[in-house]
Amino acid sequence: MVLAAADGLFAESPAPKAVTMDDIAAAAGVGKGTLFRAFGSRDGLLDALFLSRAAPLRAELAREGSRVGPSVPPLDRVLAVLDELALFKLDNRHLAAAREQPGTRLLRSPHYVWTHETLVALIAPIGAEAAESAAYWAHVLLGALRVDLIDELLAAGRSGDAIRRDLEALARRLLDPAARPR
Template sequence: MSPEHRTTNTDRQSETGGRRPGRPSFPRELVLAAAERLFAGANAPKAVTMDDIAAAAGVGKGTLFRAFGSRDGLLDALFAAQAAPLRAELEREGSPVGPEVPPLERVLAVLDALVSFKFAHRHLTAARELAGSGLLTSPHYVWMHDTLRGMVEEIGPPAVESAASADYTAHVLLGALRVDLLDELLASGRSPADIRGDLAALARRVLTV
């Protein structure tokens, strides 16, 4: 076949193409583990590329795009894997953040759990929040917002007058968890314990009258 007629796969074709017959199964856990190591060890997590992850995992870049769609999609999958224990805790009866806890106390506990998660996974959060696009529509943000909004709505009047108010309030409270804000506060000398206390105080002011 002449060079003019030889078929090659571009990155875009690799992203959208289906799995070919005989292609080995995708080592998802291996790839996510390799990505986690790269982001955790990087001085600037937002600079970690799909090429870096593919090389670390021993797979082709096109394979990554077929599996995750984009770098943001891979980060969302990694976030979901890391957050799975927290999500399970939210649904477990008897948990400090479980469904039988009074709404205000549950909001405070969930915010504390979320900010603690972000402190423990700053590299991952920074990579997604600071370099990604469509953050407010990403699966992990939608999950956090939906979870918090439902709890805020349960508090009800006079602190929360409507579903629309609960929706906005949940966005405002999650804004206090942005990783760039957390990094700035830590750099200014605030400790994680200080920030957790300030966050709880903020939530109480917003949600009580």
């Protein structure tokens, strides 16, 4: 109930970063203290909301036959996961705009840590160079999914599909030596 109320507020707000715990408590019909006891902070509430929204992707990663499942070849799997993350960001820009603020320790949030660790684990089997640089490359690829960048590209007329294609091209050049210009 609280997460649904928060999600609705963030989605409806023209400035999601301005939604306060007071606003969320009022919309959920609970006291602000209840929110702080349950989530610790506004960022904690946003992290819980992100994790609940990401649950289907987590399940698909383990499911055989899924486009991101364990039987997919390593490079293809990374590309599919990045595409799913891009779709997630495009569909949840309101949450990302609320969470991806300076000073929020985003890189230590449970959602980012899980996403980064997942990408590192998926990149490493691609090859020796990928394994050596997997942690850095995962950060670089996640940086290409920052909501402020996505919003800027969309405002400049780039479509969500074009952003997804560009992300795939970037990942291929980074992860596949054969795709790099000579």
